[in-house]
Amino acid sequence: xxxxxxxxxxxxxxxxxxxxxxxxxxxxxxxxxxxxxxxxxxxxxxxxxxxxxxxxxxxxxxxxxxxxxxxxxxxxxxxxxxxxxxxxxxxxxxxxxxxxxxxxxxxxxxxxxxxxxxxxxxxxxxxxxxxxxxxxxxxxxxxxxxxxxxxxxxxxxxxxxxxxxxxxxxxxxxxxxxxxxxxxxxxxxxxxxxxxxxxxxxxxxxxxxxxxxxxxxxxxxxxxxxxxxxxxxxxxxxxxxxxxxxxxxxxxxxxxxxxxxxxxxxxxxxxxxxxxxxxxxxxxxxxxxxxxxxxxxxxxxxxxxxxxxxxxxxxxxxxxxxxxxxxxxxxxxxxxxxxxxxxxxxxxxxxxxxxxxxxxxxxxxxxxxxxxxxxxxxxxxxxxxxxxxxxxxxxxxxxxxxxxxxxxxxxxxxxxxxxxxxxxxxxxxxxxxxxxxxxxxxxxxxxxxxxxxxxxxxxxxxxxxxxxxxxxxxxxxxxxxxxxxxxxxxxxxxxxxxxxxxxxxxxxxxxxxxxxxxxxxxxxxxxxxxxxxxxxxxxxxxxxxxxxxxxxxxxxxxxxxxxxxxxxxxxxxxxxxxxx
Numbered sequence: 001x002x003x004x005x006x007x008x009x010x011x012x013x014x015x016x017x018x019x020x021x022x023x024x025x026x027x028x029x030x031x032x033x034x035x036x037x038x039x040x041x042x043x044x045x046x047x048x049x050x051x052x053x054x055x056x057x058x059x060x061x062x063x064x065x066x067x068x069x070x071x072x073x074x075x076x077x078x079x080x081x082x083x084x085x086x087x088x089x090x091x092x093x094x095x096x097x098x099x100x101x102x103x104x105x106x107x108x109x110x111x112x113x114x115x116x117x118x119x120x121x122x123x124x125x126x127x128x129x130x131x132x133x134x135x136x137x138x139x140x141x142x143x144x145x146x147x148x149x150x151x152x153x154x155x156x157x158x159x160x161x162x163x164x165x166x167x168x169x170x171x172x173x174x175x176x177x178x179x180x181x182x183x184x185x186x187x188x189x190x191x192x193x194x195x196x197x198x199x200x201x202x203x204x205x206x207x208x209x210x211x212x213x214x215x216x217x218x219x220x221x222x223x224x225x226x227x228x229x230x231x232x233x234x235x236x237x238x239x240x241x242x243x244x245x246x247x248x249x250x251x252x253x254x255x256x257x258x259x260x261x262x263x264x265x266x267x268x269x270x271x272x273x274x275x276x277x278x279x280x281x282x283x284x285x286x287x288x289x290x291x292x293x294x295x296x297x298x299x300x301x302x303x304x305x306x307x308x309x310x311x312x313x314x315x316x317x318x319x320x321x322x323x324x325x326x327x328x329x330x331x332x333x334x335x336x337x338x339x340x341x342x343x344x345x346x347x348x349x350x351x352x353x354x355x356x357x358x359x360x361x362x363x364x365x366x367x368x369x370x371x372x373x374x375x376x377x378x379x380x381x382x383x384x385x386x387x388x389x390x391x392x393x394x395x396x397x398x399x400x401x402x403x404x405x406x407x408x409x410x411x412x413x414x415x416x417x418x419x420x421x422x423x424x425x426x427x428x429x430x431x432x433x434x435x436x437x438x439x440x441x442x443x444x445x446x447x448x449x450x451x452x453x454x455x456x457x458x459x460x461x462x463x464x465x466x467x468x469x470x471x472x473x474x475x476x477x478x479x480x481x482x483x484x485x486x487x488x489x490x491x492x493x494x495x496x497x498x499x500x501x502x503x504x505x506x507x508x509x510x511x512x513x514x515x516x517x518x519x520x521x522x523x524x525x526x527x528x529x530x531x532x533x534x535x536x537x538x539x540x541x542x543x544x545x546x547x548x549x550x551x552x553x554x555x556x557x558x559x560x561x562x563x564x565x566x567x568x569x570x571x572x573x574x575x576x577x578x579x580x
Contacts, residue, residue, distance in 0.1 A: 042130060043134050045134070045141075048127065048130045048131055048139060049141075051126060052149065054123050054127070055124045055149060055152055056215060058120040058152075059120070059152070059292045060293070060304045061116070061119075062308035064308060064309075064311045065112055066109065066116050066308075067308025068292060068308050068429060069308045069429055069516075069517050071312075071325050071404075071517050072094045072097060072109075073097070073163055073560070074521055075325065075515055075516075076325075077098060077520040077533075078520040079328060079536035080327070080328055080331045080515060080519050081325055081331065082328055082398075082399045082400070083325075083326075083399075084312075084324040084403070085311065085394060085395065086323070086395055090395075091109075093108060093109040093110070097560075098550070099549050099550040099551075100550060100551060100552050101551060105562065105576065106563075106564045107560075107561075107563070110560055110561070111563035111565045111566065113163070114164065118156075118170070120153075121156045121170060124150075124153035124172075125153070125170065125171060125172040125174075127145070128146060128172035129172045129175075132172070143206050146202070147203045147205070147206040147207045148217060150199040150200070150203060151199060151200060151203045151207070151217045151225070154196050154200050155225070157169075157196050158196055158228070158229060161192055161193070161196060161232075162521045162524075163559065164561075164577070165189070165558075165559040166184045168182040168183060169182065180570065180571075181573075183574065183575070184562060184573075184574045185574075185575045189236075190233065190236070197226060197229045197230065197233065200222045200229060201222075201226060203217055203219065203225075203226075204219055204257075207219045207221075207222055209264070210266075217290060220260065220289075221289055223257045223258075223260045224257070224258070224261045224289045224290070224432055224437050225432065226257055231250070231254045231444065232521075232525055234247045234250035234251050234447075235526065237527075239578055240555040240578050240579070241524075241559060242527065246447050248447075252444070254440055255441055255444050258438070258440055258441040261434075262438075266286060267434040267437070268286045268434065269287055269434060269460070269461075269464050270285050270464075271467070272464075272467070272468045272470060272471065273367070273368055273464060273465050274382065274468055274472075276430065277405070277406040277427075278382075279425060279426065279427040279428075282427065282428045286434070287433050288430050289432040289433065289436075291428040291431055291432075292431065294306055294415075294425070294427060294428050296415055296417060296426035302417065302419055304426065305417060305419070305425060306426070306429060307424055308429070309325075309407040309408070309424065309425075310422040311325070311422065312324050312325040312403075312407055312408060314380075315391075315394050318411040320420075320421065320423065321423070322394065322421075323393055323394030325515070326400065326402055326403050326404065327374075327403060327514075328402075328544075329544070330536060330539065330540050331372075332375075332402055333349050333352075333354055334349050334350075334507075334510060334511065335365050335366040336363050336364065337364045337484055338364075339364045339484060341494075342364075342485045342493070343493055346503055353543065356376050357377065360375065360480075361481070362482070364482050364484035365481045365483055366465065366483070366485055367465045367466060367472065367483045367485055368465050368468070368511050368514075370405075370481055371405065371472070373402050373404070373405055374388045374404070376389060376401050378474075378481070379472075379473075379475075379480060380410075381408065381409065381410040382410075382471040386410070398544070398546055399544065400543070404515045406516065407427070415427055430516070435461055435464075435512055436512075436513060438457050438461060439508065439512065441454075441457060445457075446498060446501045446502050446505055447502075451501035451502075454505065455496060458501075458504060458505060459488055461508060462485065462487050462508070463487055465511075466486075466487075509522055524558045529552060530552050530554035530557075533550075534551065534552050537550035555578060556577075556578070556579025557579070559577050561576060562574055562576050562577055562580075
């Protein structure tokens with residue numbers, strides 16, 4: 001499918017987004033028309049609750065051109081995935097992002113993502129203005145709803161910050177013509193992080209420990225997101241995007257916050273890694289710390305489906321379209337393990353390619369491979385009678401025959417719906433999993449030189465993976481691949497010093513969170529993106545020729561460019577990111 005998505009002109013869109021409060025000097029415009037309500041009349045508990053709901057709704061208003069799952073911004077840009085689809089010209093804007101070659105500021109899909117995130121912020125701001133205008137006596141939920149809106153706004157700003165770095169901070173106090181006066185460089189890097197951190201700190205202070213509605217954040221959801229902000233903030237960058245230091249105070253704050261989440265007793269790892277990626281486990285488990293709530297058969301024409309992943313299904317009759325988000329050969333190889341130790345092959349994993357057939361019985365693998373990657377001849381979505389085939393791939397000569405498994409659902413799932421020519425499901429979209437939270441603490445401990453305290457955390461994640469084989473069987477009951485894993489045993493299968501522990505942690509994050517829209521942001525945070533990705537391009541172009549044009553430019557490509565339309569709209573007030 002070619003990109004036929006057309007959006008509103010940016011000027012009109014931004015007017016609708018942030019200039020809601022603009023006033024006019026003409027007297028007749030100040031007269032409230034009949035059969036309408038004034039702004040003040042909207043400040044009732046019922047109407048405010050509706051505005052809060054609208055702010056939540058924006059989380060699920062994603063589209064395949066600007067998905068909230070973030071796979072085009074963090075998977076295909078990280079070496080874990082190829083864009084996929086019907087060749088490089090199909091949604092070519094994502095191909096520009098993947099290769100870092102023509103990733104021009106004029107990329108319309110980056111502008112779309114920016115715009116949609118600020119729509120979410122605008123809804124939070126409008127709700128906050130209304131909430132602030134009503135008394136707690138009239139609106140008993142006031143303090144809690146304010147904290148919820150800060151949480152949602154913080155979420156949108158976190159994504160903007162990790163994608164674009166230099167962004168305008170527009171809150172509920174900025175209205176009318178003042179919106180156009182806010183520069184994207186008014187706040188320095190750490191000042192922006194402090195602003196985002198304050199959004200979640202309000203949630204820690206004012207949200208309840210539990211919420212009746214699953215989609216609403218609680219005190220510990222906010223603590224988890226605050227820990228994530230502090231971890232990113234700890235890797236201090238200069239103006240050229242280089243990591244200059246790691247702030248130990250922030251790392252200690254990460255540990256304290258994660259401990260609050262752990263000690264709450266609200267969250268735990270699923271017994272099986274694969275349960276994270278099944279719709280019927282959405283409501284029964286405790287691994288999801290924060291997720292976008294989806295629905296089907298909810299009285300609306302199509303439900304609140306996962307449109308952001310609508311392109312990521314195979315091309316077989318049971319599905320039909322569109323073959324995007326293909327696992328890279330490099331990622332598949334990274335799941336190989338040392339046949340004697342059961343640990344990752346840190347230095348030699350990519351010496352040979354595991355492609356198909358006996359490659360997956362002659363080598364040994366991390367169990368998470370078949371939960372993550374669709375492989376020819378292997379069961380698809382845990383159905384031993386539904387076998388993934390090469391013919392299900394759309395552009396096999398360009399992208400190979402692997403696909404992503406996590407975000408798709410079985411065609412017989414009650415959550416699955418065909419919305420021709422696409423398909424989607426009502427599987428919730430996890431933003432933060434408890435496994436991710438645990439690994440933040442492990443990372444902070446390692447960077448503080450306390451790697452021995454991180455060891456049991458990483459081993460806990462690995463132990464769960466080791467015990468996640470039950471669903472990975474063929475129709476004879478045999479394992480899908482040749483799995484052999486072990487935990488880290490200092491003095492037995494490894495030397496657990498800080499350098500080794502750091503490598504183990506970073507590898508663990510890749511295998512645990514692969515294809516979940518996270519990896520690129522990890523590479524940038526650690527300050528290793530340029531070296532890592534240019535090595536990837538040099539190696540991977542030997543199996544995927546289109547990657548020969550890929551090149552990551554240090555001090556430039558760590559962040560996407562500020563969309564040119566946004567700079568134009570600001571009349572040049574917005575400044576372009578360094579290197580662009």
